[in-house]
Amino acid sequence: MERVGGLKMIWFVEFCRKKDVEGRGEKGDNDIKCKCVRKMGGVMAKSSNQKLKLMYLMKILLEYTDETHSLTMEEIKTKLKLYDISAERKSLYNDIESLRLYGLDIIGTKEDRTYSYHIGNRQFELAELKLLVDSVQSAKFITEKKSNDLIKKIEAFASRYEAIQLQRQVFVAGRVKTMNESIYYNVDRIHSAIADNFQITFQYFQWNVDKKMELRHNGIWYKVSPWSLSWDDENYYLIAYDSVEHIIKHFRVDKMLHIKSIKKFREGKKSFNNFDMAAYARKMFGMYGGKEEYVHIKCDNSLAGVMIDRFGKDVSMVRLDEEHFVTNVEVSVSRQFLAWVIGLGEGVTILGPQSVVDMMKEEIKRLTNQYE
Numbered sequence: 001m002e003r004v005g006g007l008k009m010i011w012f013v014e015f016c017r018k019k020d021v022e023g024r025g026e027k028g029d030n031d032i033k034c035k036c037v038r039k040m041g042g043v044m045a046k047s048s049n050q051k052l053k054l055m056y057l058m059k060i061l062l063e064y065t066d067e068t069h070s071l072t073m074e075e076i077k078t079k080l081k082l083y084d085i086s087a088e089r090k091s092l093y094n095d096i097e098s099l100r101l102y103g104l105d106i107i108g109t110k111e112d113r114t115y116s117y118h119i120g121n122r123q124f125e126l127a128e129l130k131l132l133v134d135s136v137q138s139a140k141f142i143t144e145k146k147s148n149d150l151i152k153k154i155e156a157f158a159s160r161y162e163a164i165q166l167q168r169q170v171f172v173a174g175r176v177k178t179m180n181e182s183i184y185y186n187v188d189r190i191h192s193a194i195a196d197n198f199q200i201t202f203q204y205f206q207w208n209v210d211k212k213m214e215l216r217h218n219g220i221w222y223k224v225s226p227w228s229l230s231w232d233d234e235n236y237y238l239i240a241y242d243s244v245e246h247i248i249k250h251f252r253v254d255k256m257l258h259i260k261s262i263k264k265f266r267e268g269k270k271s272f273n274n275f276d277m278a279a280y281a282r283k284m285f286g287m288y289g290g291k292e293e294y295v296h297i298k299c300d301n302s303l304a305g306v307m308i309d310r311f312g313k314d315v316s317m318v319r320l321d322e323e324h325f326v327t328n329v330e331v332s333v334s335r336q337f338l339a340w341v342i343g344l345g346e347g348v349t350i351l352g353p354q355s356v357v358d359m360m361k362e363e364i365k366r367l368t369n370q371y372e
Contacts, residue, residue: 049084056083057095061106061119066159070109070116124157126165133166140234141254143181183254190226190238193261199225202259204251224249225266228277241268290334295356297327300347338363
């Protein structure tokens, strides 16, 4: 017989032998040993399970209680039994006090002669969890499947009753989500490359009319130095330095495939020493590039809020007359910028430079011809 527990095990076997001999007559050593080992195994299994009592008690309180749902001591004992854990009332009082010392906000309330317990303050308030859920669900770059996975994880921070409220929050009808499931791993690989100061390679794709991925430029591998990630127009963008063209470029992260770090240090540090990410994002319209220009725009006073929302509170705004002001903003002049101005209607007029005014005239002419 394998020696378990030293002298205690020997004593236990002898005790069983005597009891069996006294009660039912002589038995063989093997029978006695097997029965004793089974008994010891049962005791050890139970003892091992009991060691998890504190953990399961915390789990039960976190999962089944909140500000409007409590558990009595008897209800707690019943739920512990589901995990094959027995508990006495006195030991549970001690366990609850231990969890309080650990930092769990357990509140006891008395109703008639019965005490009940619930979790008060949690790591996240319900309002904060709703905000996180709404952010995940509304994020266009997160796929539907990954949104559901993340929301399930967020629900774990609430009681099962509060989790139902979170499930009500998540439905956004007809929400357009990205179809590229690998975006999370893309973001992680980019962050790792930035932290390691390495360049990356990747392929870039676009969607065709058959709704299939189509590699751009015949599937060539792009090689850039990643420096930052930007969030614009509900999409993630990589801001990187192109060593071949010696310029800063940006790429939609959800359209990048097979990202790999290469053990070659990043380049373009000088270009990013005084780089203002926020200013860069403000200049771009839909992250479409173009020649950077300072553009003078005449606006109705009613559009002051529009300009501040787009360019920030530091934007230059000079009164022109009682009804108008002039703003001077640095933008990347593209069709998207011109479309934004057109969309604001007759309340906005580009005053200069003349090259941008001419571009606007050409764009209006093109649109007019297109719809004749």
